[in-house]
Amino acid sequence: MQTDALDGGFSDPPVQSSYAFRAALNAMARPGTIEEMVGGHAPEPLSQAAATLILTLCDHETPIYLAGEHDSPEIRQWIAFHTGTPIASRSEAMFALGTWDALGPIHDFPIGTAEYPDRSATLIVEVQSLEPSGAKLSGPGVKDVSFLNLPEVNAFAGNATLYPLGLDFFFTAGNHVAAIPRSTKVEAP
Amino acid sequence: MSDLSPNKQARQGWMSLLAKAPPRRVVDLFDAFGSPEFEWLRVPEIGSVMVRGRMGGTGSAFNLGEMSVTRCSVKLVSGEVGHAYVQGRDKAHAQSAALIDALMQTDRAPELRAKVLDPLSTEMAAAKRDRAQKAAATKVDFFTLVRGED
Numbered sequence: 001m002q003t004d005a006l007d008g009g010f011s012d013p014p015v016q017s018s019y020a021f022r023a024a025l026n027a028m029a030r031p032g033t034i035e036e037m038v039g040g041h042a043p044e045p046l047s048q049a050a051a052t053l054i055l056t057l058c059d060h061e062t063p064i065y066l067a068g069e070h071d072s073p074e075i076r077q078w079i080a081f082h083t084g085t086p087i088a089s090r091s092e093a094m095f096a097l098g099t100w101d102a103l104g105p106i107h108d109f110p111i112g113t114a115e116y117p118d119r120s121a122t123l124i125v126e127v128q129s130l131e132p133s134g135a136k137l138s139g140p141g142v143k144d145v146s147f148l149n150l151p152e153v154n155a156f157a158g159n160a161t162l163y164p165l166g167l168d169f170f171f172t173a174g175n176h177v178a179a180i181p182r183s184t185k186v187e188a189p
Numbered sequence: 190m191s192d193l194s195p196n197k198q199a200r201q202g203w204m205s206l207l208a209k210a211p212p213r214r215v216v217d218l219f220d221a222f223g224s225p226e227f228e229w230l231r232v233p234e235i236g237s238v239m240v241r242g243r244m245g246g247t248g249s250a251f252n253l254g255e256m257s258v259t260r261c262s263v264k265l266v267s268g269e270v271g272h273a274y275v276q277g278r279d280k281a282h283a284q285s286a287a288l289i290d291a292l293m294q295t296d297r298a299p300e301l302r303a304k305v306l307d308p309l310s311t312e313m314a315a316a317k318r319d320r321a322q323k324a325a326a327t328k329v330d331f332f333t334l335v336r337g338e339d
Contacts, residue, residue, distance in 0.1 A: 006230045
């Protein structure tokens, strides 16, 4: 029996998922801060932070879209065993996982409706590294300005103009996570 | 489930037996057998499932009610993976059932069958028969005498 898909879940789910949720919350509340996120281990090429985010945030009610190399049978099985999350198309997904190149263009993910702005997708973007430099971030949760090395600027600036609709982003690299909610204003450095 | 291979049918058989067996008996019998070393793939968690039925086995499905279920998954040091979904909220029951499922895939299976599974199925069959007999003793056969209407 192929058992890789069964390994890598939380060994102490209540405690580990609480820590991970707190880290995700902090990252989203203070755009640009880089938080540590550990606990989950999934098949390659999924990073530890992305695996932990999926274990923490996804369940059978939150369809996920897998983009590019992240759409492998091993990862599908891993997600199915550990979270029971259904795999969905771009337009029906509540979460999306992949590299920035594989996820783009981002305009066909749900951005919510005027009545229900929360019915939008959250993108988990796998990046090479997270550095507090590059694009300039400002807005709610940022005291003056903060910086984060984003893969590009225009897509995030465009997303912010949709507010209160729009997408939210997590960026994961290794065991670190950062986030940009739709309320954050992104400018070129 | 006729499309299952014989191996899967056999596994389905013991998983079904363990799921419905009295928790205390499963744990006692398995403790007597001796627990192997293992690691958790999924620690025991309690949830509820909707039990669905079909009237007469052929009608359209209806929701009978919810029942609590405990599930867990283990991996033995030798690599076999065992899963358990058992009725009730007893985590030790689920752990023993998952370990038995894993061990039944190893060469200790005949020993385990003789010491744990066979006694369990005998006891459960006896309990079922007892209950059926008790119920049968209270059965009332109604009959109507011909009424003299003419």
